Amino acid sequence: MMTEAMARLMDQFRAGKPAALARAVSIVENHRPGFEQILAVVHPTLGRARRIGITGPPGAGKSTLTTRLARRYRNAGWRVGIVAVDPTSPFTGGALLGDRIRMEEVALDPGVFIRSMATRGSLGGLATATREVCDVLDGFGMDVILLETVGVGQSELDISRAADTTLVVLVPESGDSIQTLKAGVMEIADVFAVNKADRPGADRLRNDIELMLGLRAGASMQNVPAHHGVDLRNLPDRDALRDAMNPARAARAAASAEQPEQWTPPVLRVIAAQNEGVDEVVDALDRHVRYLESSGELRSRRRARLRERVMEVVEQQLRRRLWQDQDTLTWVDERLDALEAGTQVPFAVADALRARSAALLTGAEYAPLQDG
Incomplete structure (x- = not known):
């Protein structure tokens, strides 16, 4: 749900107010709360x-x-x-x-x-x-x-x-x-x-x-x-x-x-x-x-840009959910001794981390925007 302040901002944005554009750009550039909503509003245009x-x-x-x-x-x-x-x-x-x-x-x-x-x-x-x-x-x-x-x-x-x-x-x-x-x-x-x-x-x-x-x-x-006998002058x-x-x-x-x-x-x-x-x-x-x-080619380039955008959003969301979770960071720290001793390898720890974090990475409650 869009907050009242964000709704007012977007109304001014649609009205062509330069101040609203500047504020929207700042919110998006710094990924402040509501930046996904701004991008969702402008996407159809x-x-x-x-x-x-x-x-x-x-x-x-x-x-x-x-x-x-x-x-x-x-x-x-x-x-x-x-x-x-x-x-x-x-x-x-x-x-x-x-x-x-x-x-x-x-x-x-x-x-x-x-x-x-x-x-x-x-x-x-x-x-x-x-x-x-x-x-x-x-x-x-x-x-x-x-x-x-x-x-x-x-x-x-x-x-x-x-x-x-x-x-x-x-x-x-x-x-x-x-x-x-x-x-x-x-x-x-x-x-x-x-x-x-x-x-x-x-x-x-x-x-x-x-x-x-x-x-x-x-x-x-x-x-x-290709033939050497051809007279190039003719x-x-x-x-x-x-x-x-x-x-x-x-x-x-x-x-x-x-x-x-x-x-x-x-x-x-x-x-x-x-x-x-x-x-x-x-x-x-x-x-x-x-x-x-x-x-x-214009349509192809813009479709490729949309595909890359989806990939970037997924990577950003996964990174944010995983590395801002304190339990995950604690779990990784607990395995540093084994990694240092050589009894475990980073690939195995990464596989185990991915398996234990499935709910964290896919849980709908972490999504910033809901479809519809």
């Missing part, structure tokens, strides 16, 4: 907002580009939600939440809602409750949600599971051609933005990324005849041959063509601080959404 993830290494200019994108969408009349994630200090436990400071250009716009979040020890580039906060913004009626990660390395890939479209922002100093070939963050991009493109090395980085895309797509040599489609001999050129050509059943990530030159190249990024993001819708 999810799926209206575009979710665009913006990720890249520290100092790549993600916040500046996020601000520019927000301004473009506001000029189009869209309401924009921004979730900016900053790292939590492992020493003090605090976080600067400085991304919001860089967004002062749009911070006072009534059509923009900015929420800064700390990672609180989460290692995937996002905070633990980031996706839940995005659900609240979606349920509030935001047209687009810009989700900016912390400065990430090669293996922080949570953004690809939280967003419909992933924009990877790089700078000329991001590394050599070997870095572009490595697995990880380079594989999740739907759009690449080479920011600070006025610096030396920007064109080389762009070419290296396009070369990587061409090689991974198998564009190299696929249209070249082939009718010389453009196709030239692209086949140059995978980077082939990737750039494929990225510029709007294909309903195939997507090649474009690699765009951007100088976000000078507002250059931002329109091209917006156009690429729009084209990617059209591709997702026409190919059915």
Whole structure:
């Protein structure tokens, strides 16, 4: 049953009150009492907002580009939600939440809602409750949600599971051609933005990324005849041959063509601080959404997100019920002597713990919400 205070909050939320949105986001982010009810209320309305993830290494200019994108969408009349994630200090436990400071250009716009979040020890580039906060913004009626990660390395890939479209922002100093070939963050991009493109090395980085895309797509040599006696000068489609001999050129050509059943990530030159190249990024993001819708990939990605959400909720509930139960903790402590002496192994203790905790883990009285 929803409390009277929570019912009033949700009435104000449905009425579009920004203060109610801010309070709902705080309740959900911190998992305060009633956060499940808020998520249950907004769930039927999810799926209206575009979710665009913006990720890249520290100092790549993600916040500046996020601000520019927000301004473009506001000029189009869209309401924009921004979730900016900053790292939590492992020493003090605090976080600067400085991304919001860089967004002062749009911070006072009534059509923009900015929420800064700390990672609180989460290692995937996002905070633990980031996706839940995005659900609240979606349920509030935001047209687009810009989700900016912390400065990430090669293996922080949570953004690809939280967003419909992933924009990877790089700078000329991001590394050599070997870095572009490595697995990880380079594989999740739907759009690449080479920011600070006025610096030396920007064109080389762009070419290296396009070369990587061409090689991974198998564009190299696929249209070249296998027989050594063929005169390549007499082939009718010389453009196709030239692209086949140059995978980077082939990737750039494929990225510029709007294909309903195939997507090649474009690699765009951007100088976000000078507002250059931002329109091209917006156009690429729009084209990617059209591709997702026409190919059915958008529905697939969102269904996968729902499946992962169910799995996360189950894991959170089981962890909370098990490790917040004092009897369970006492039972584990009583077996530490046997584990230390080597007469029992952790796997056997875990099996016994799972067997004795069946009622605790499945008991309906522990469920925060009841169906119906």
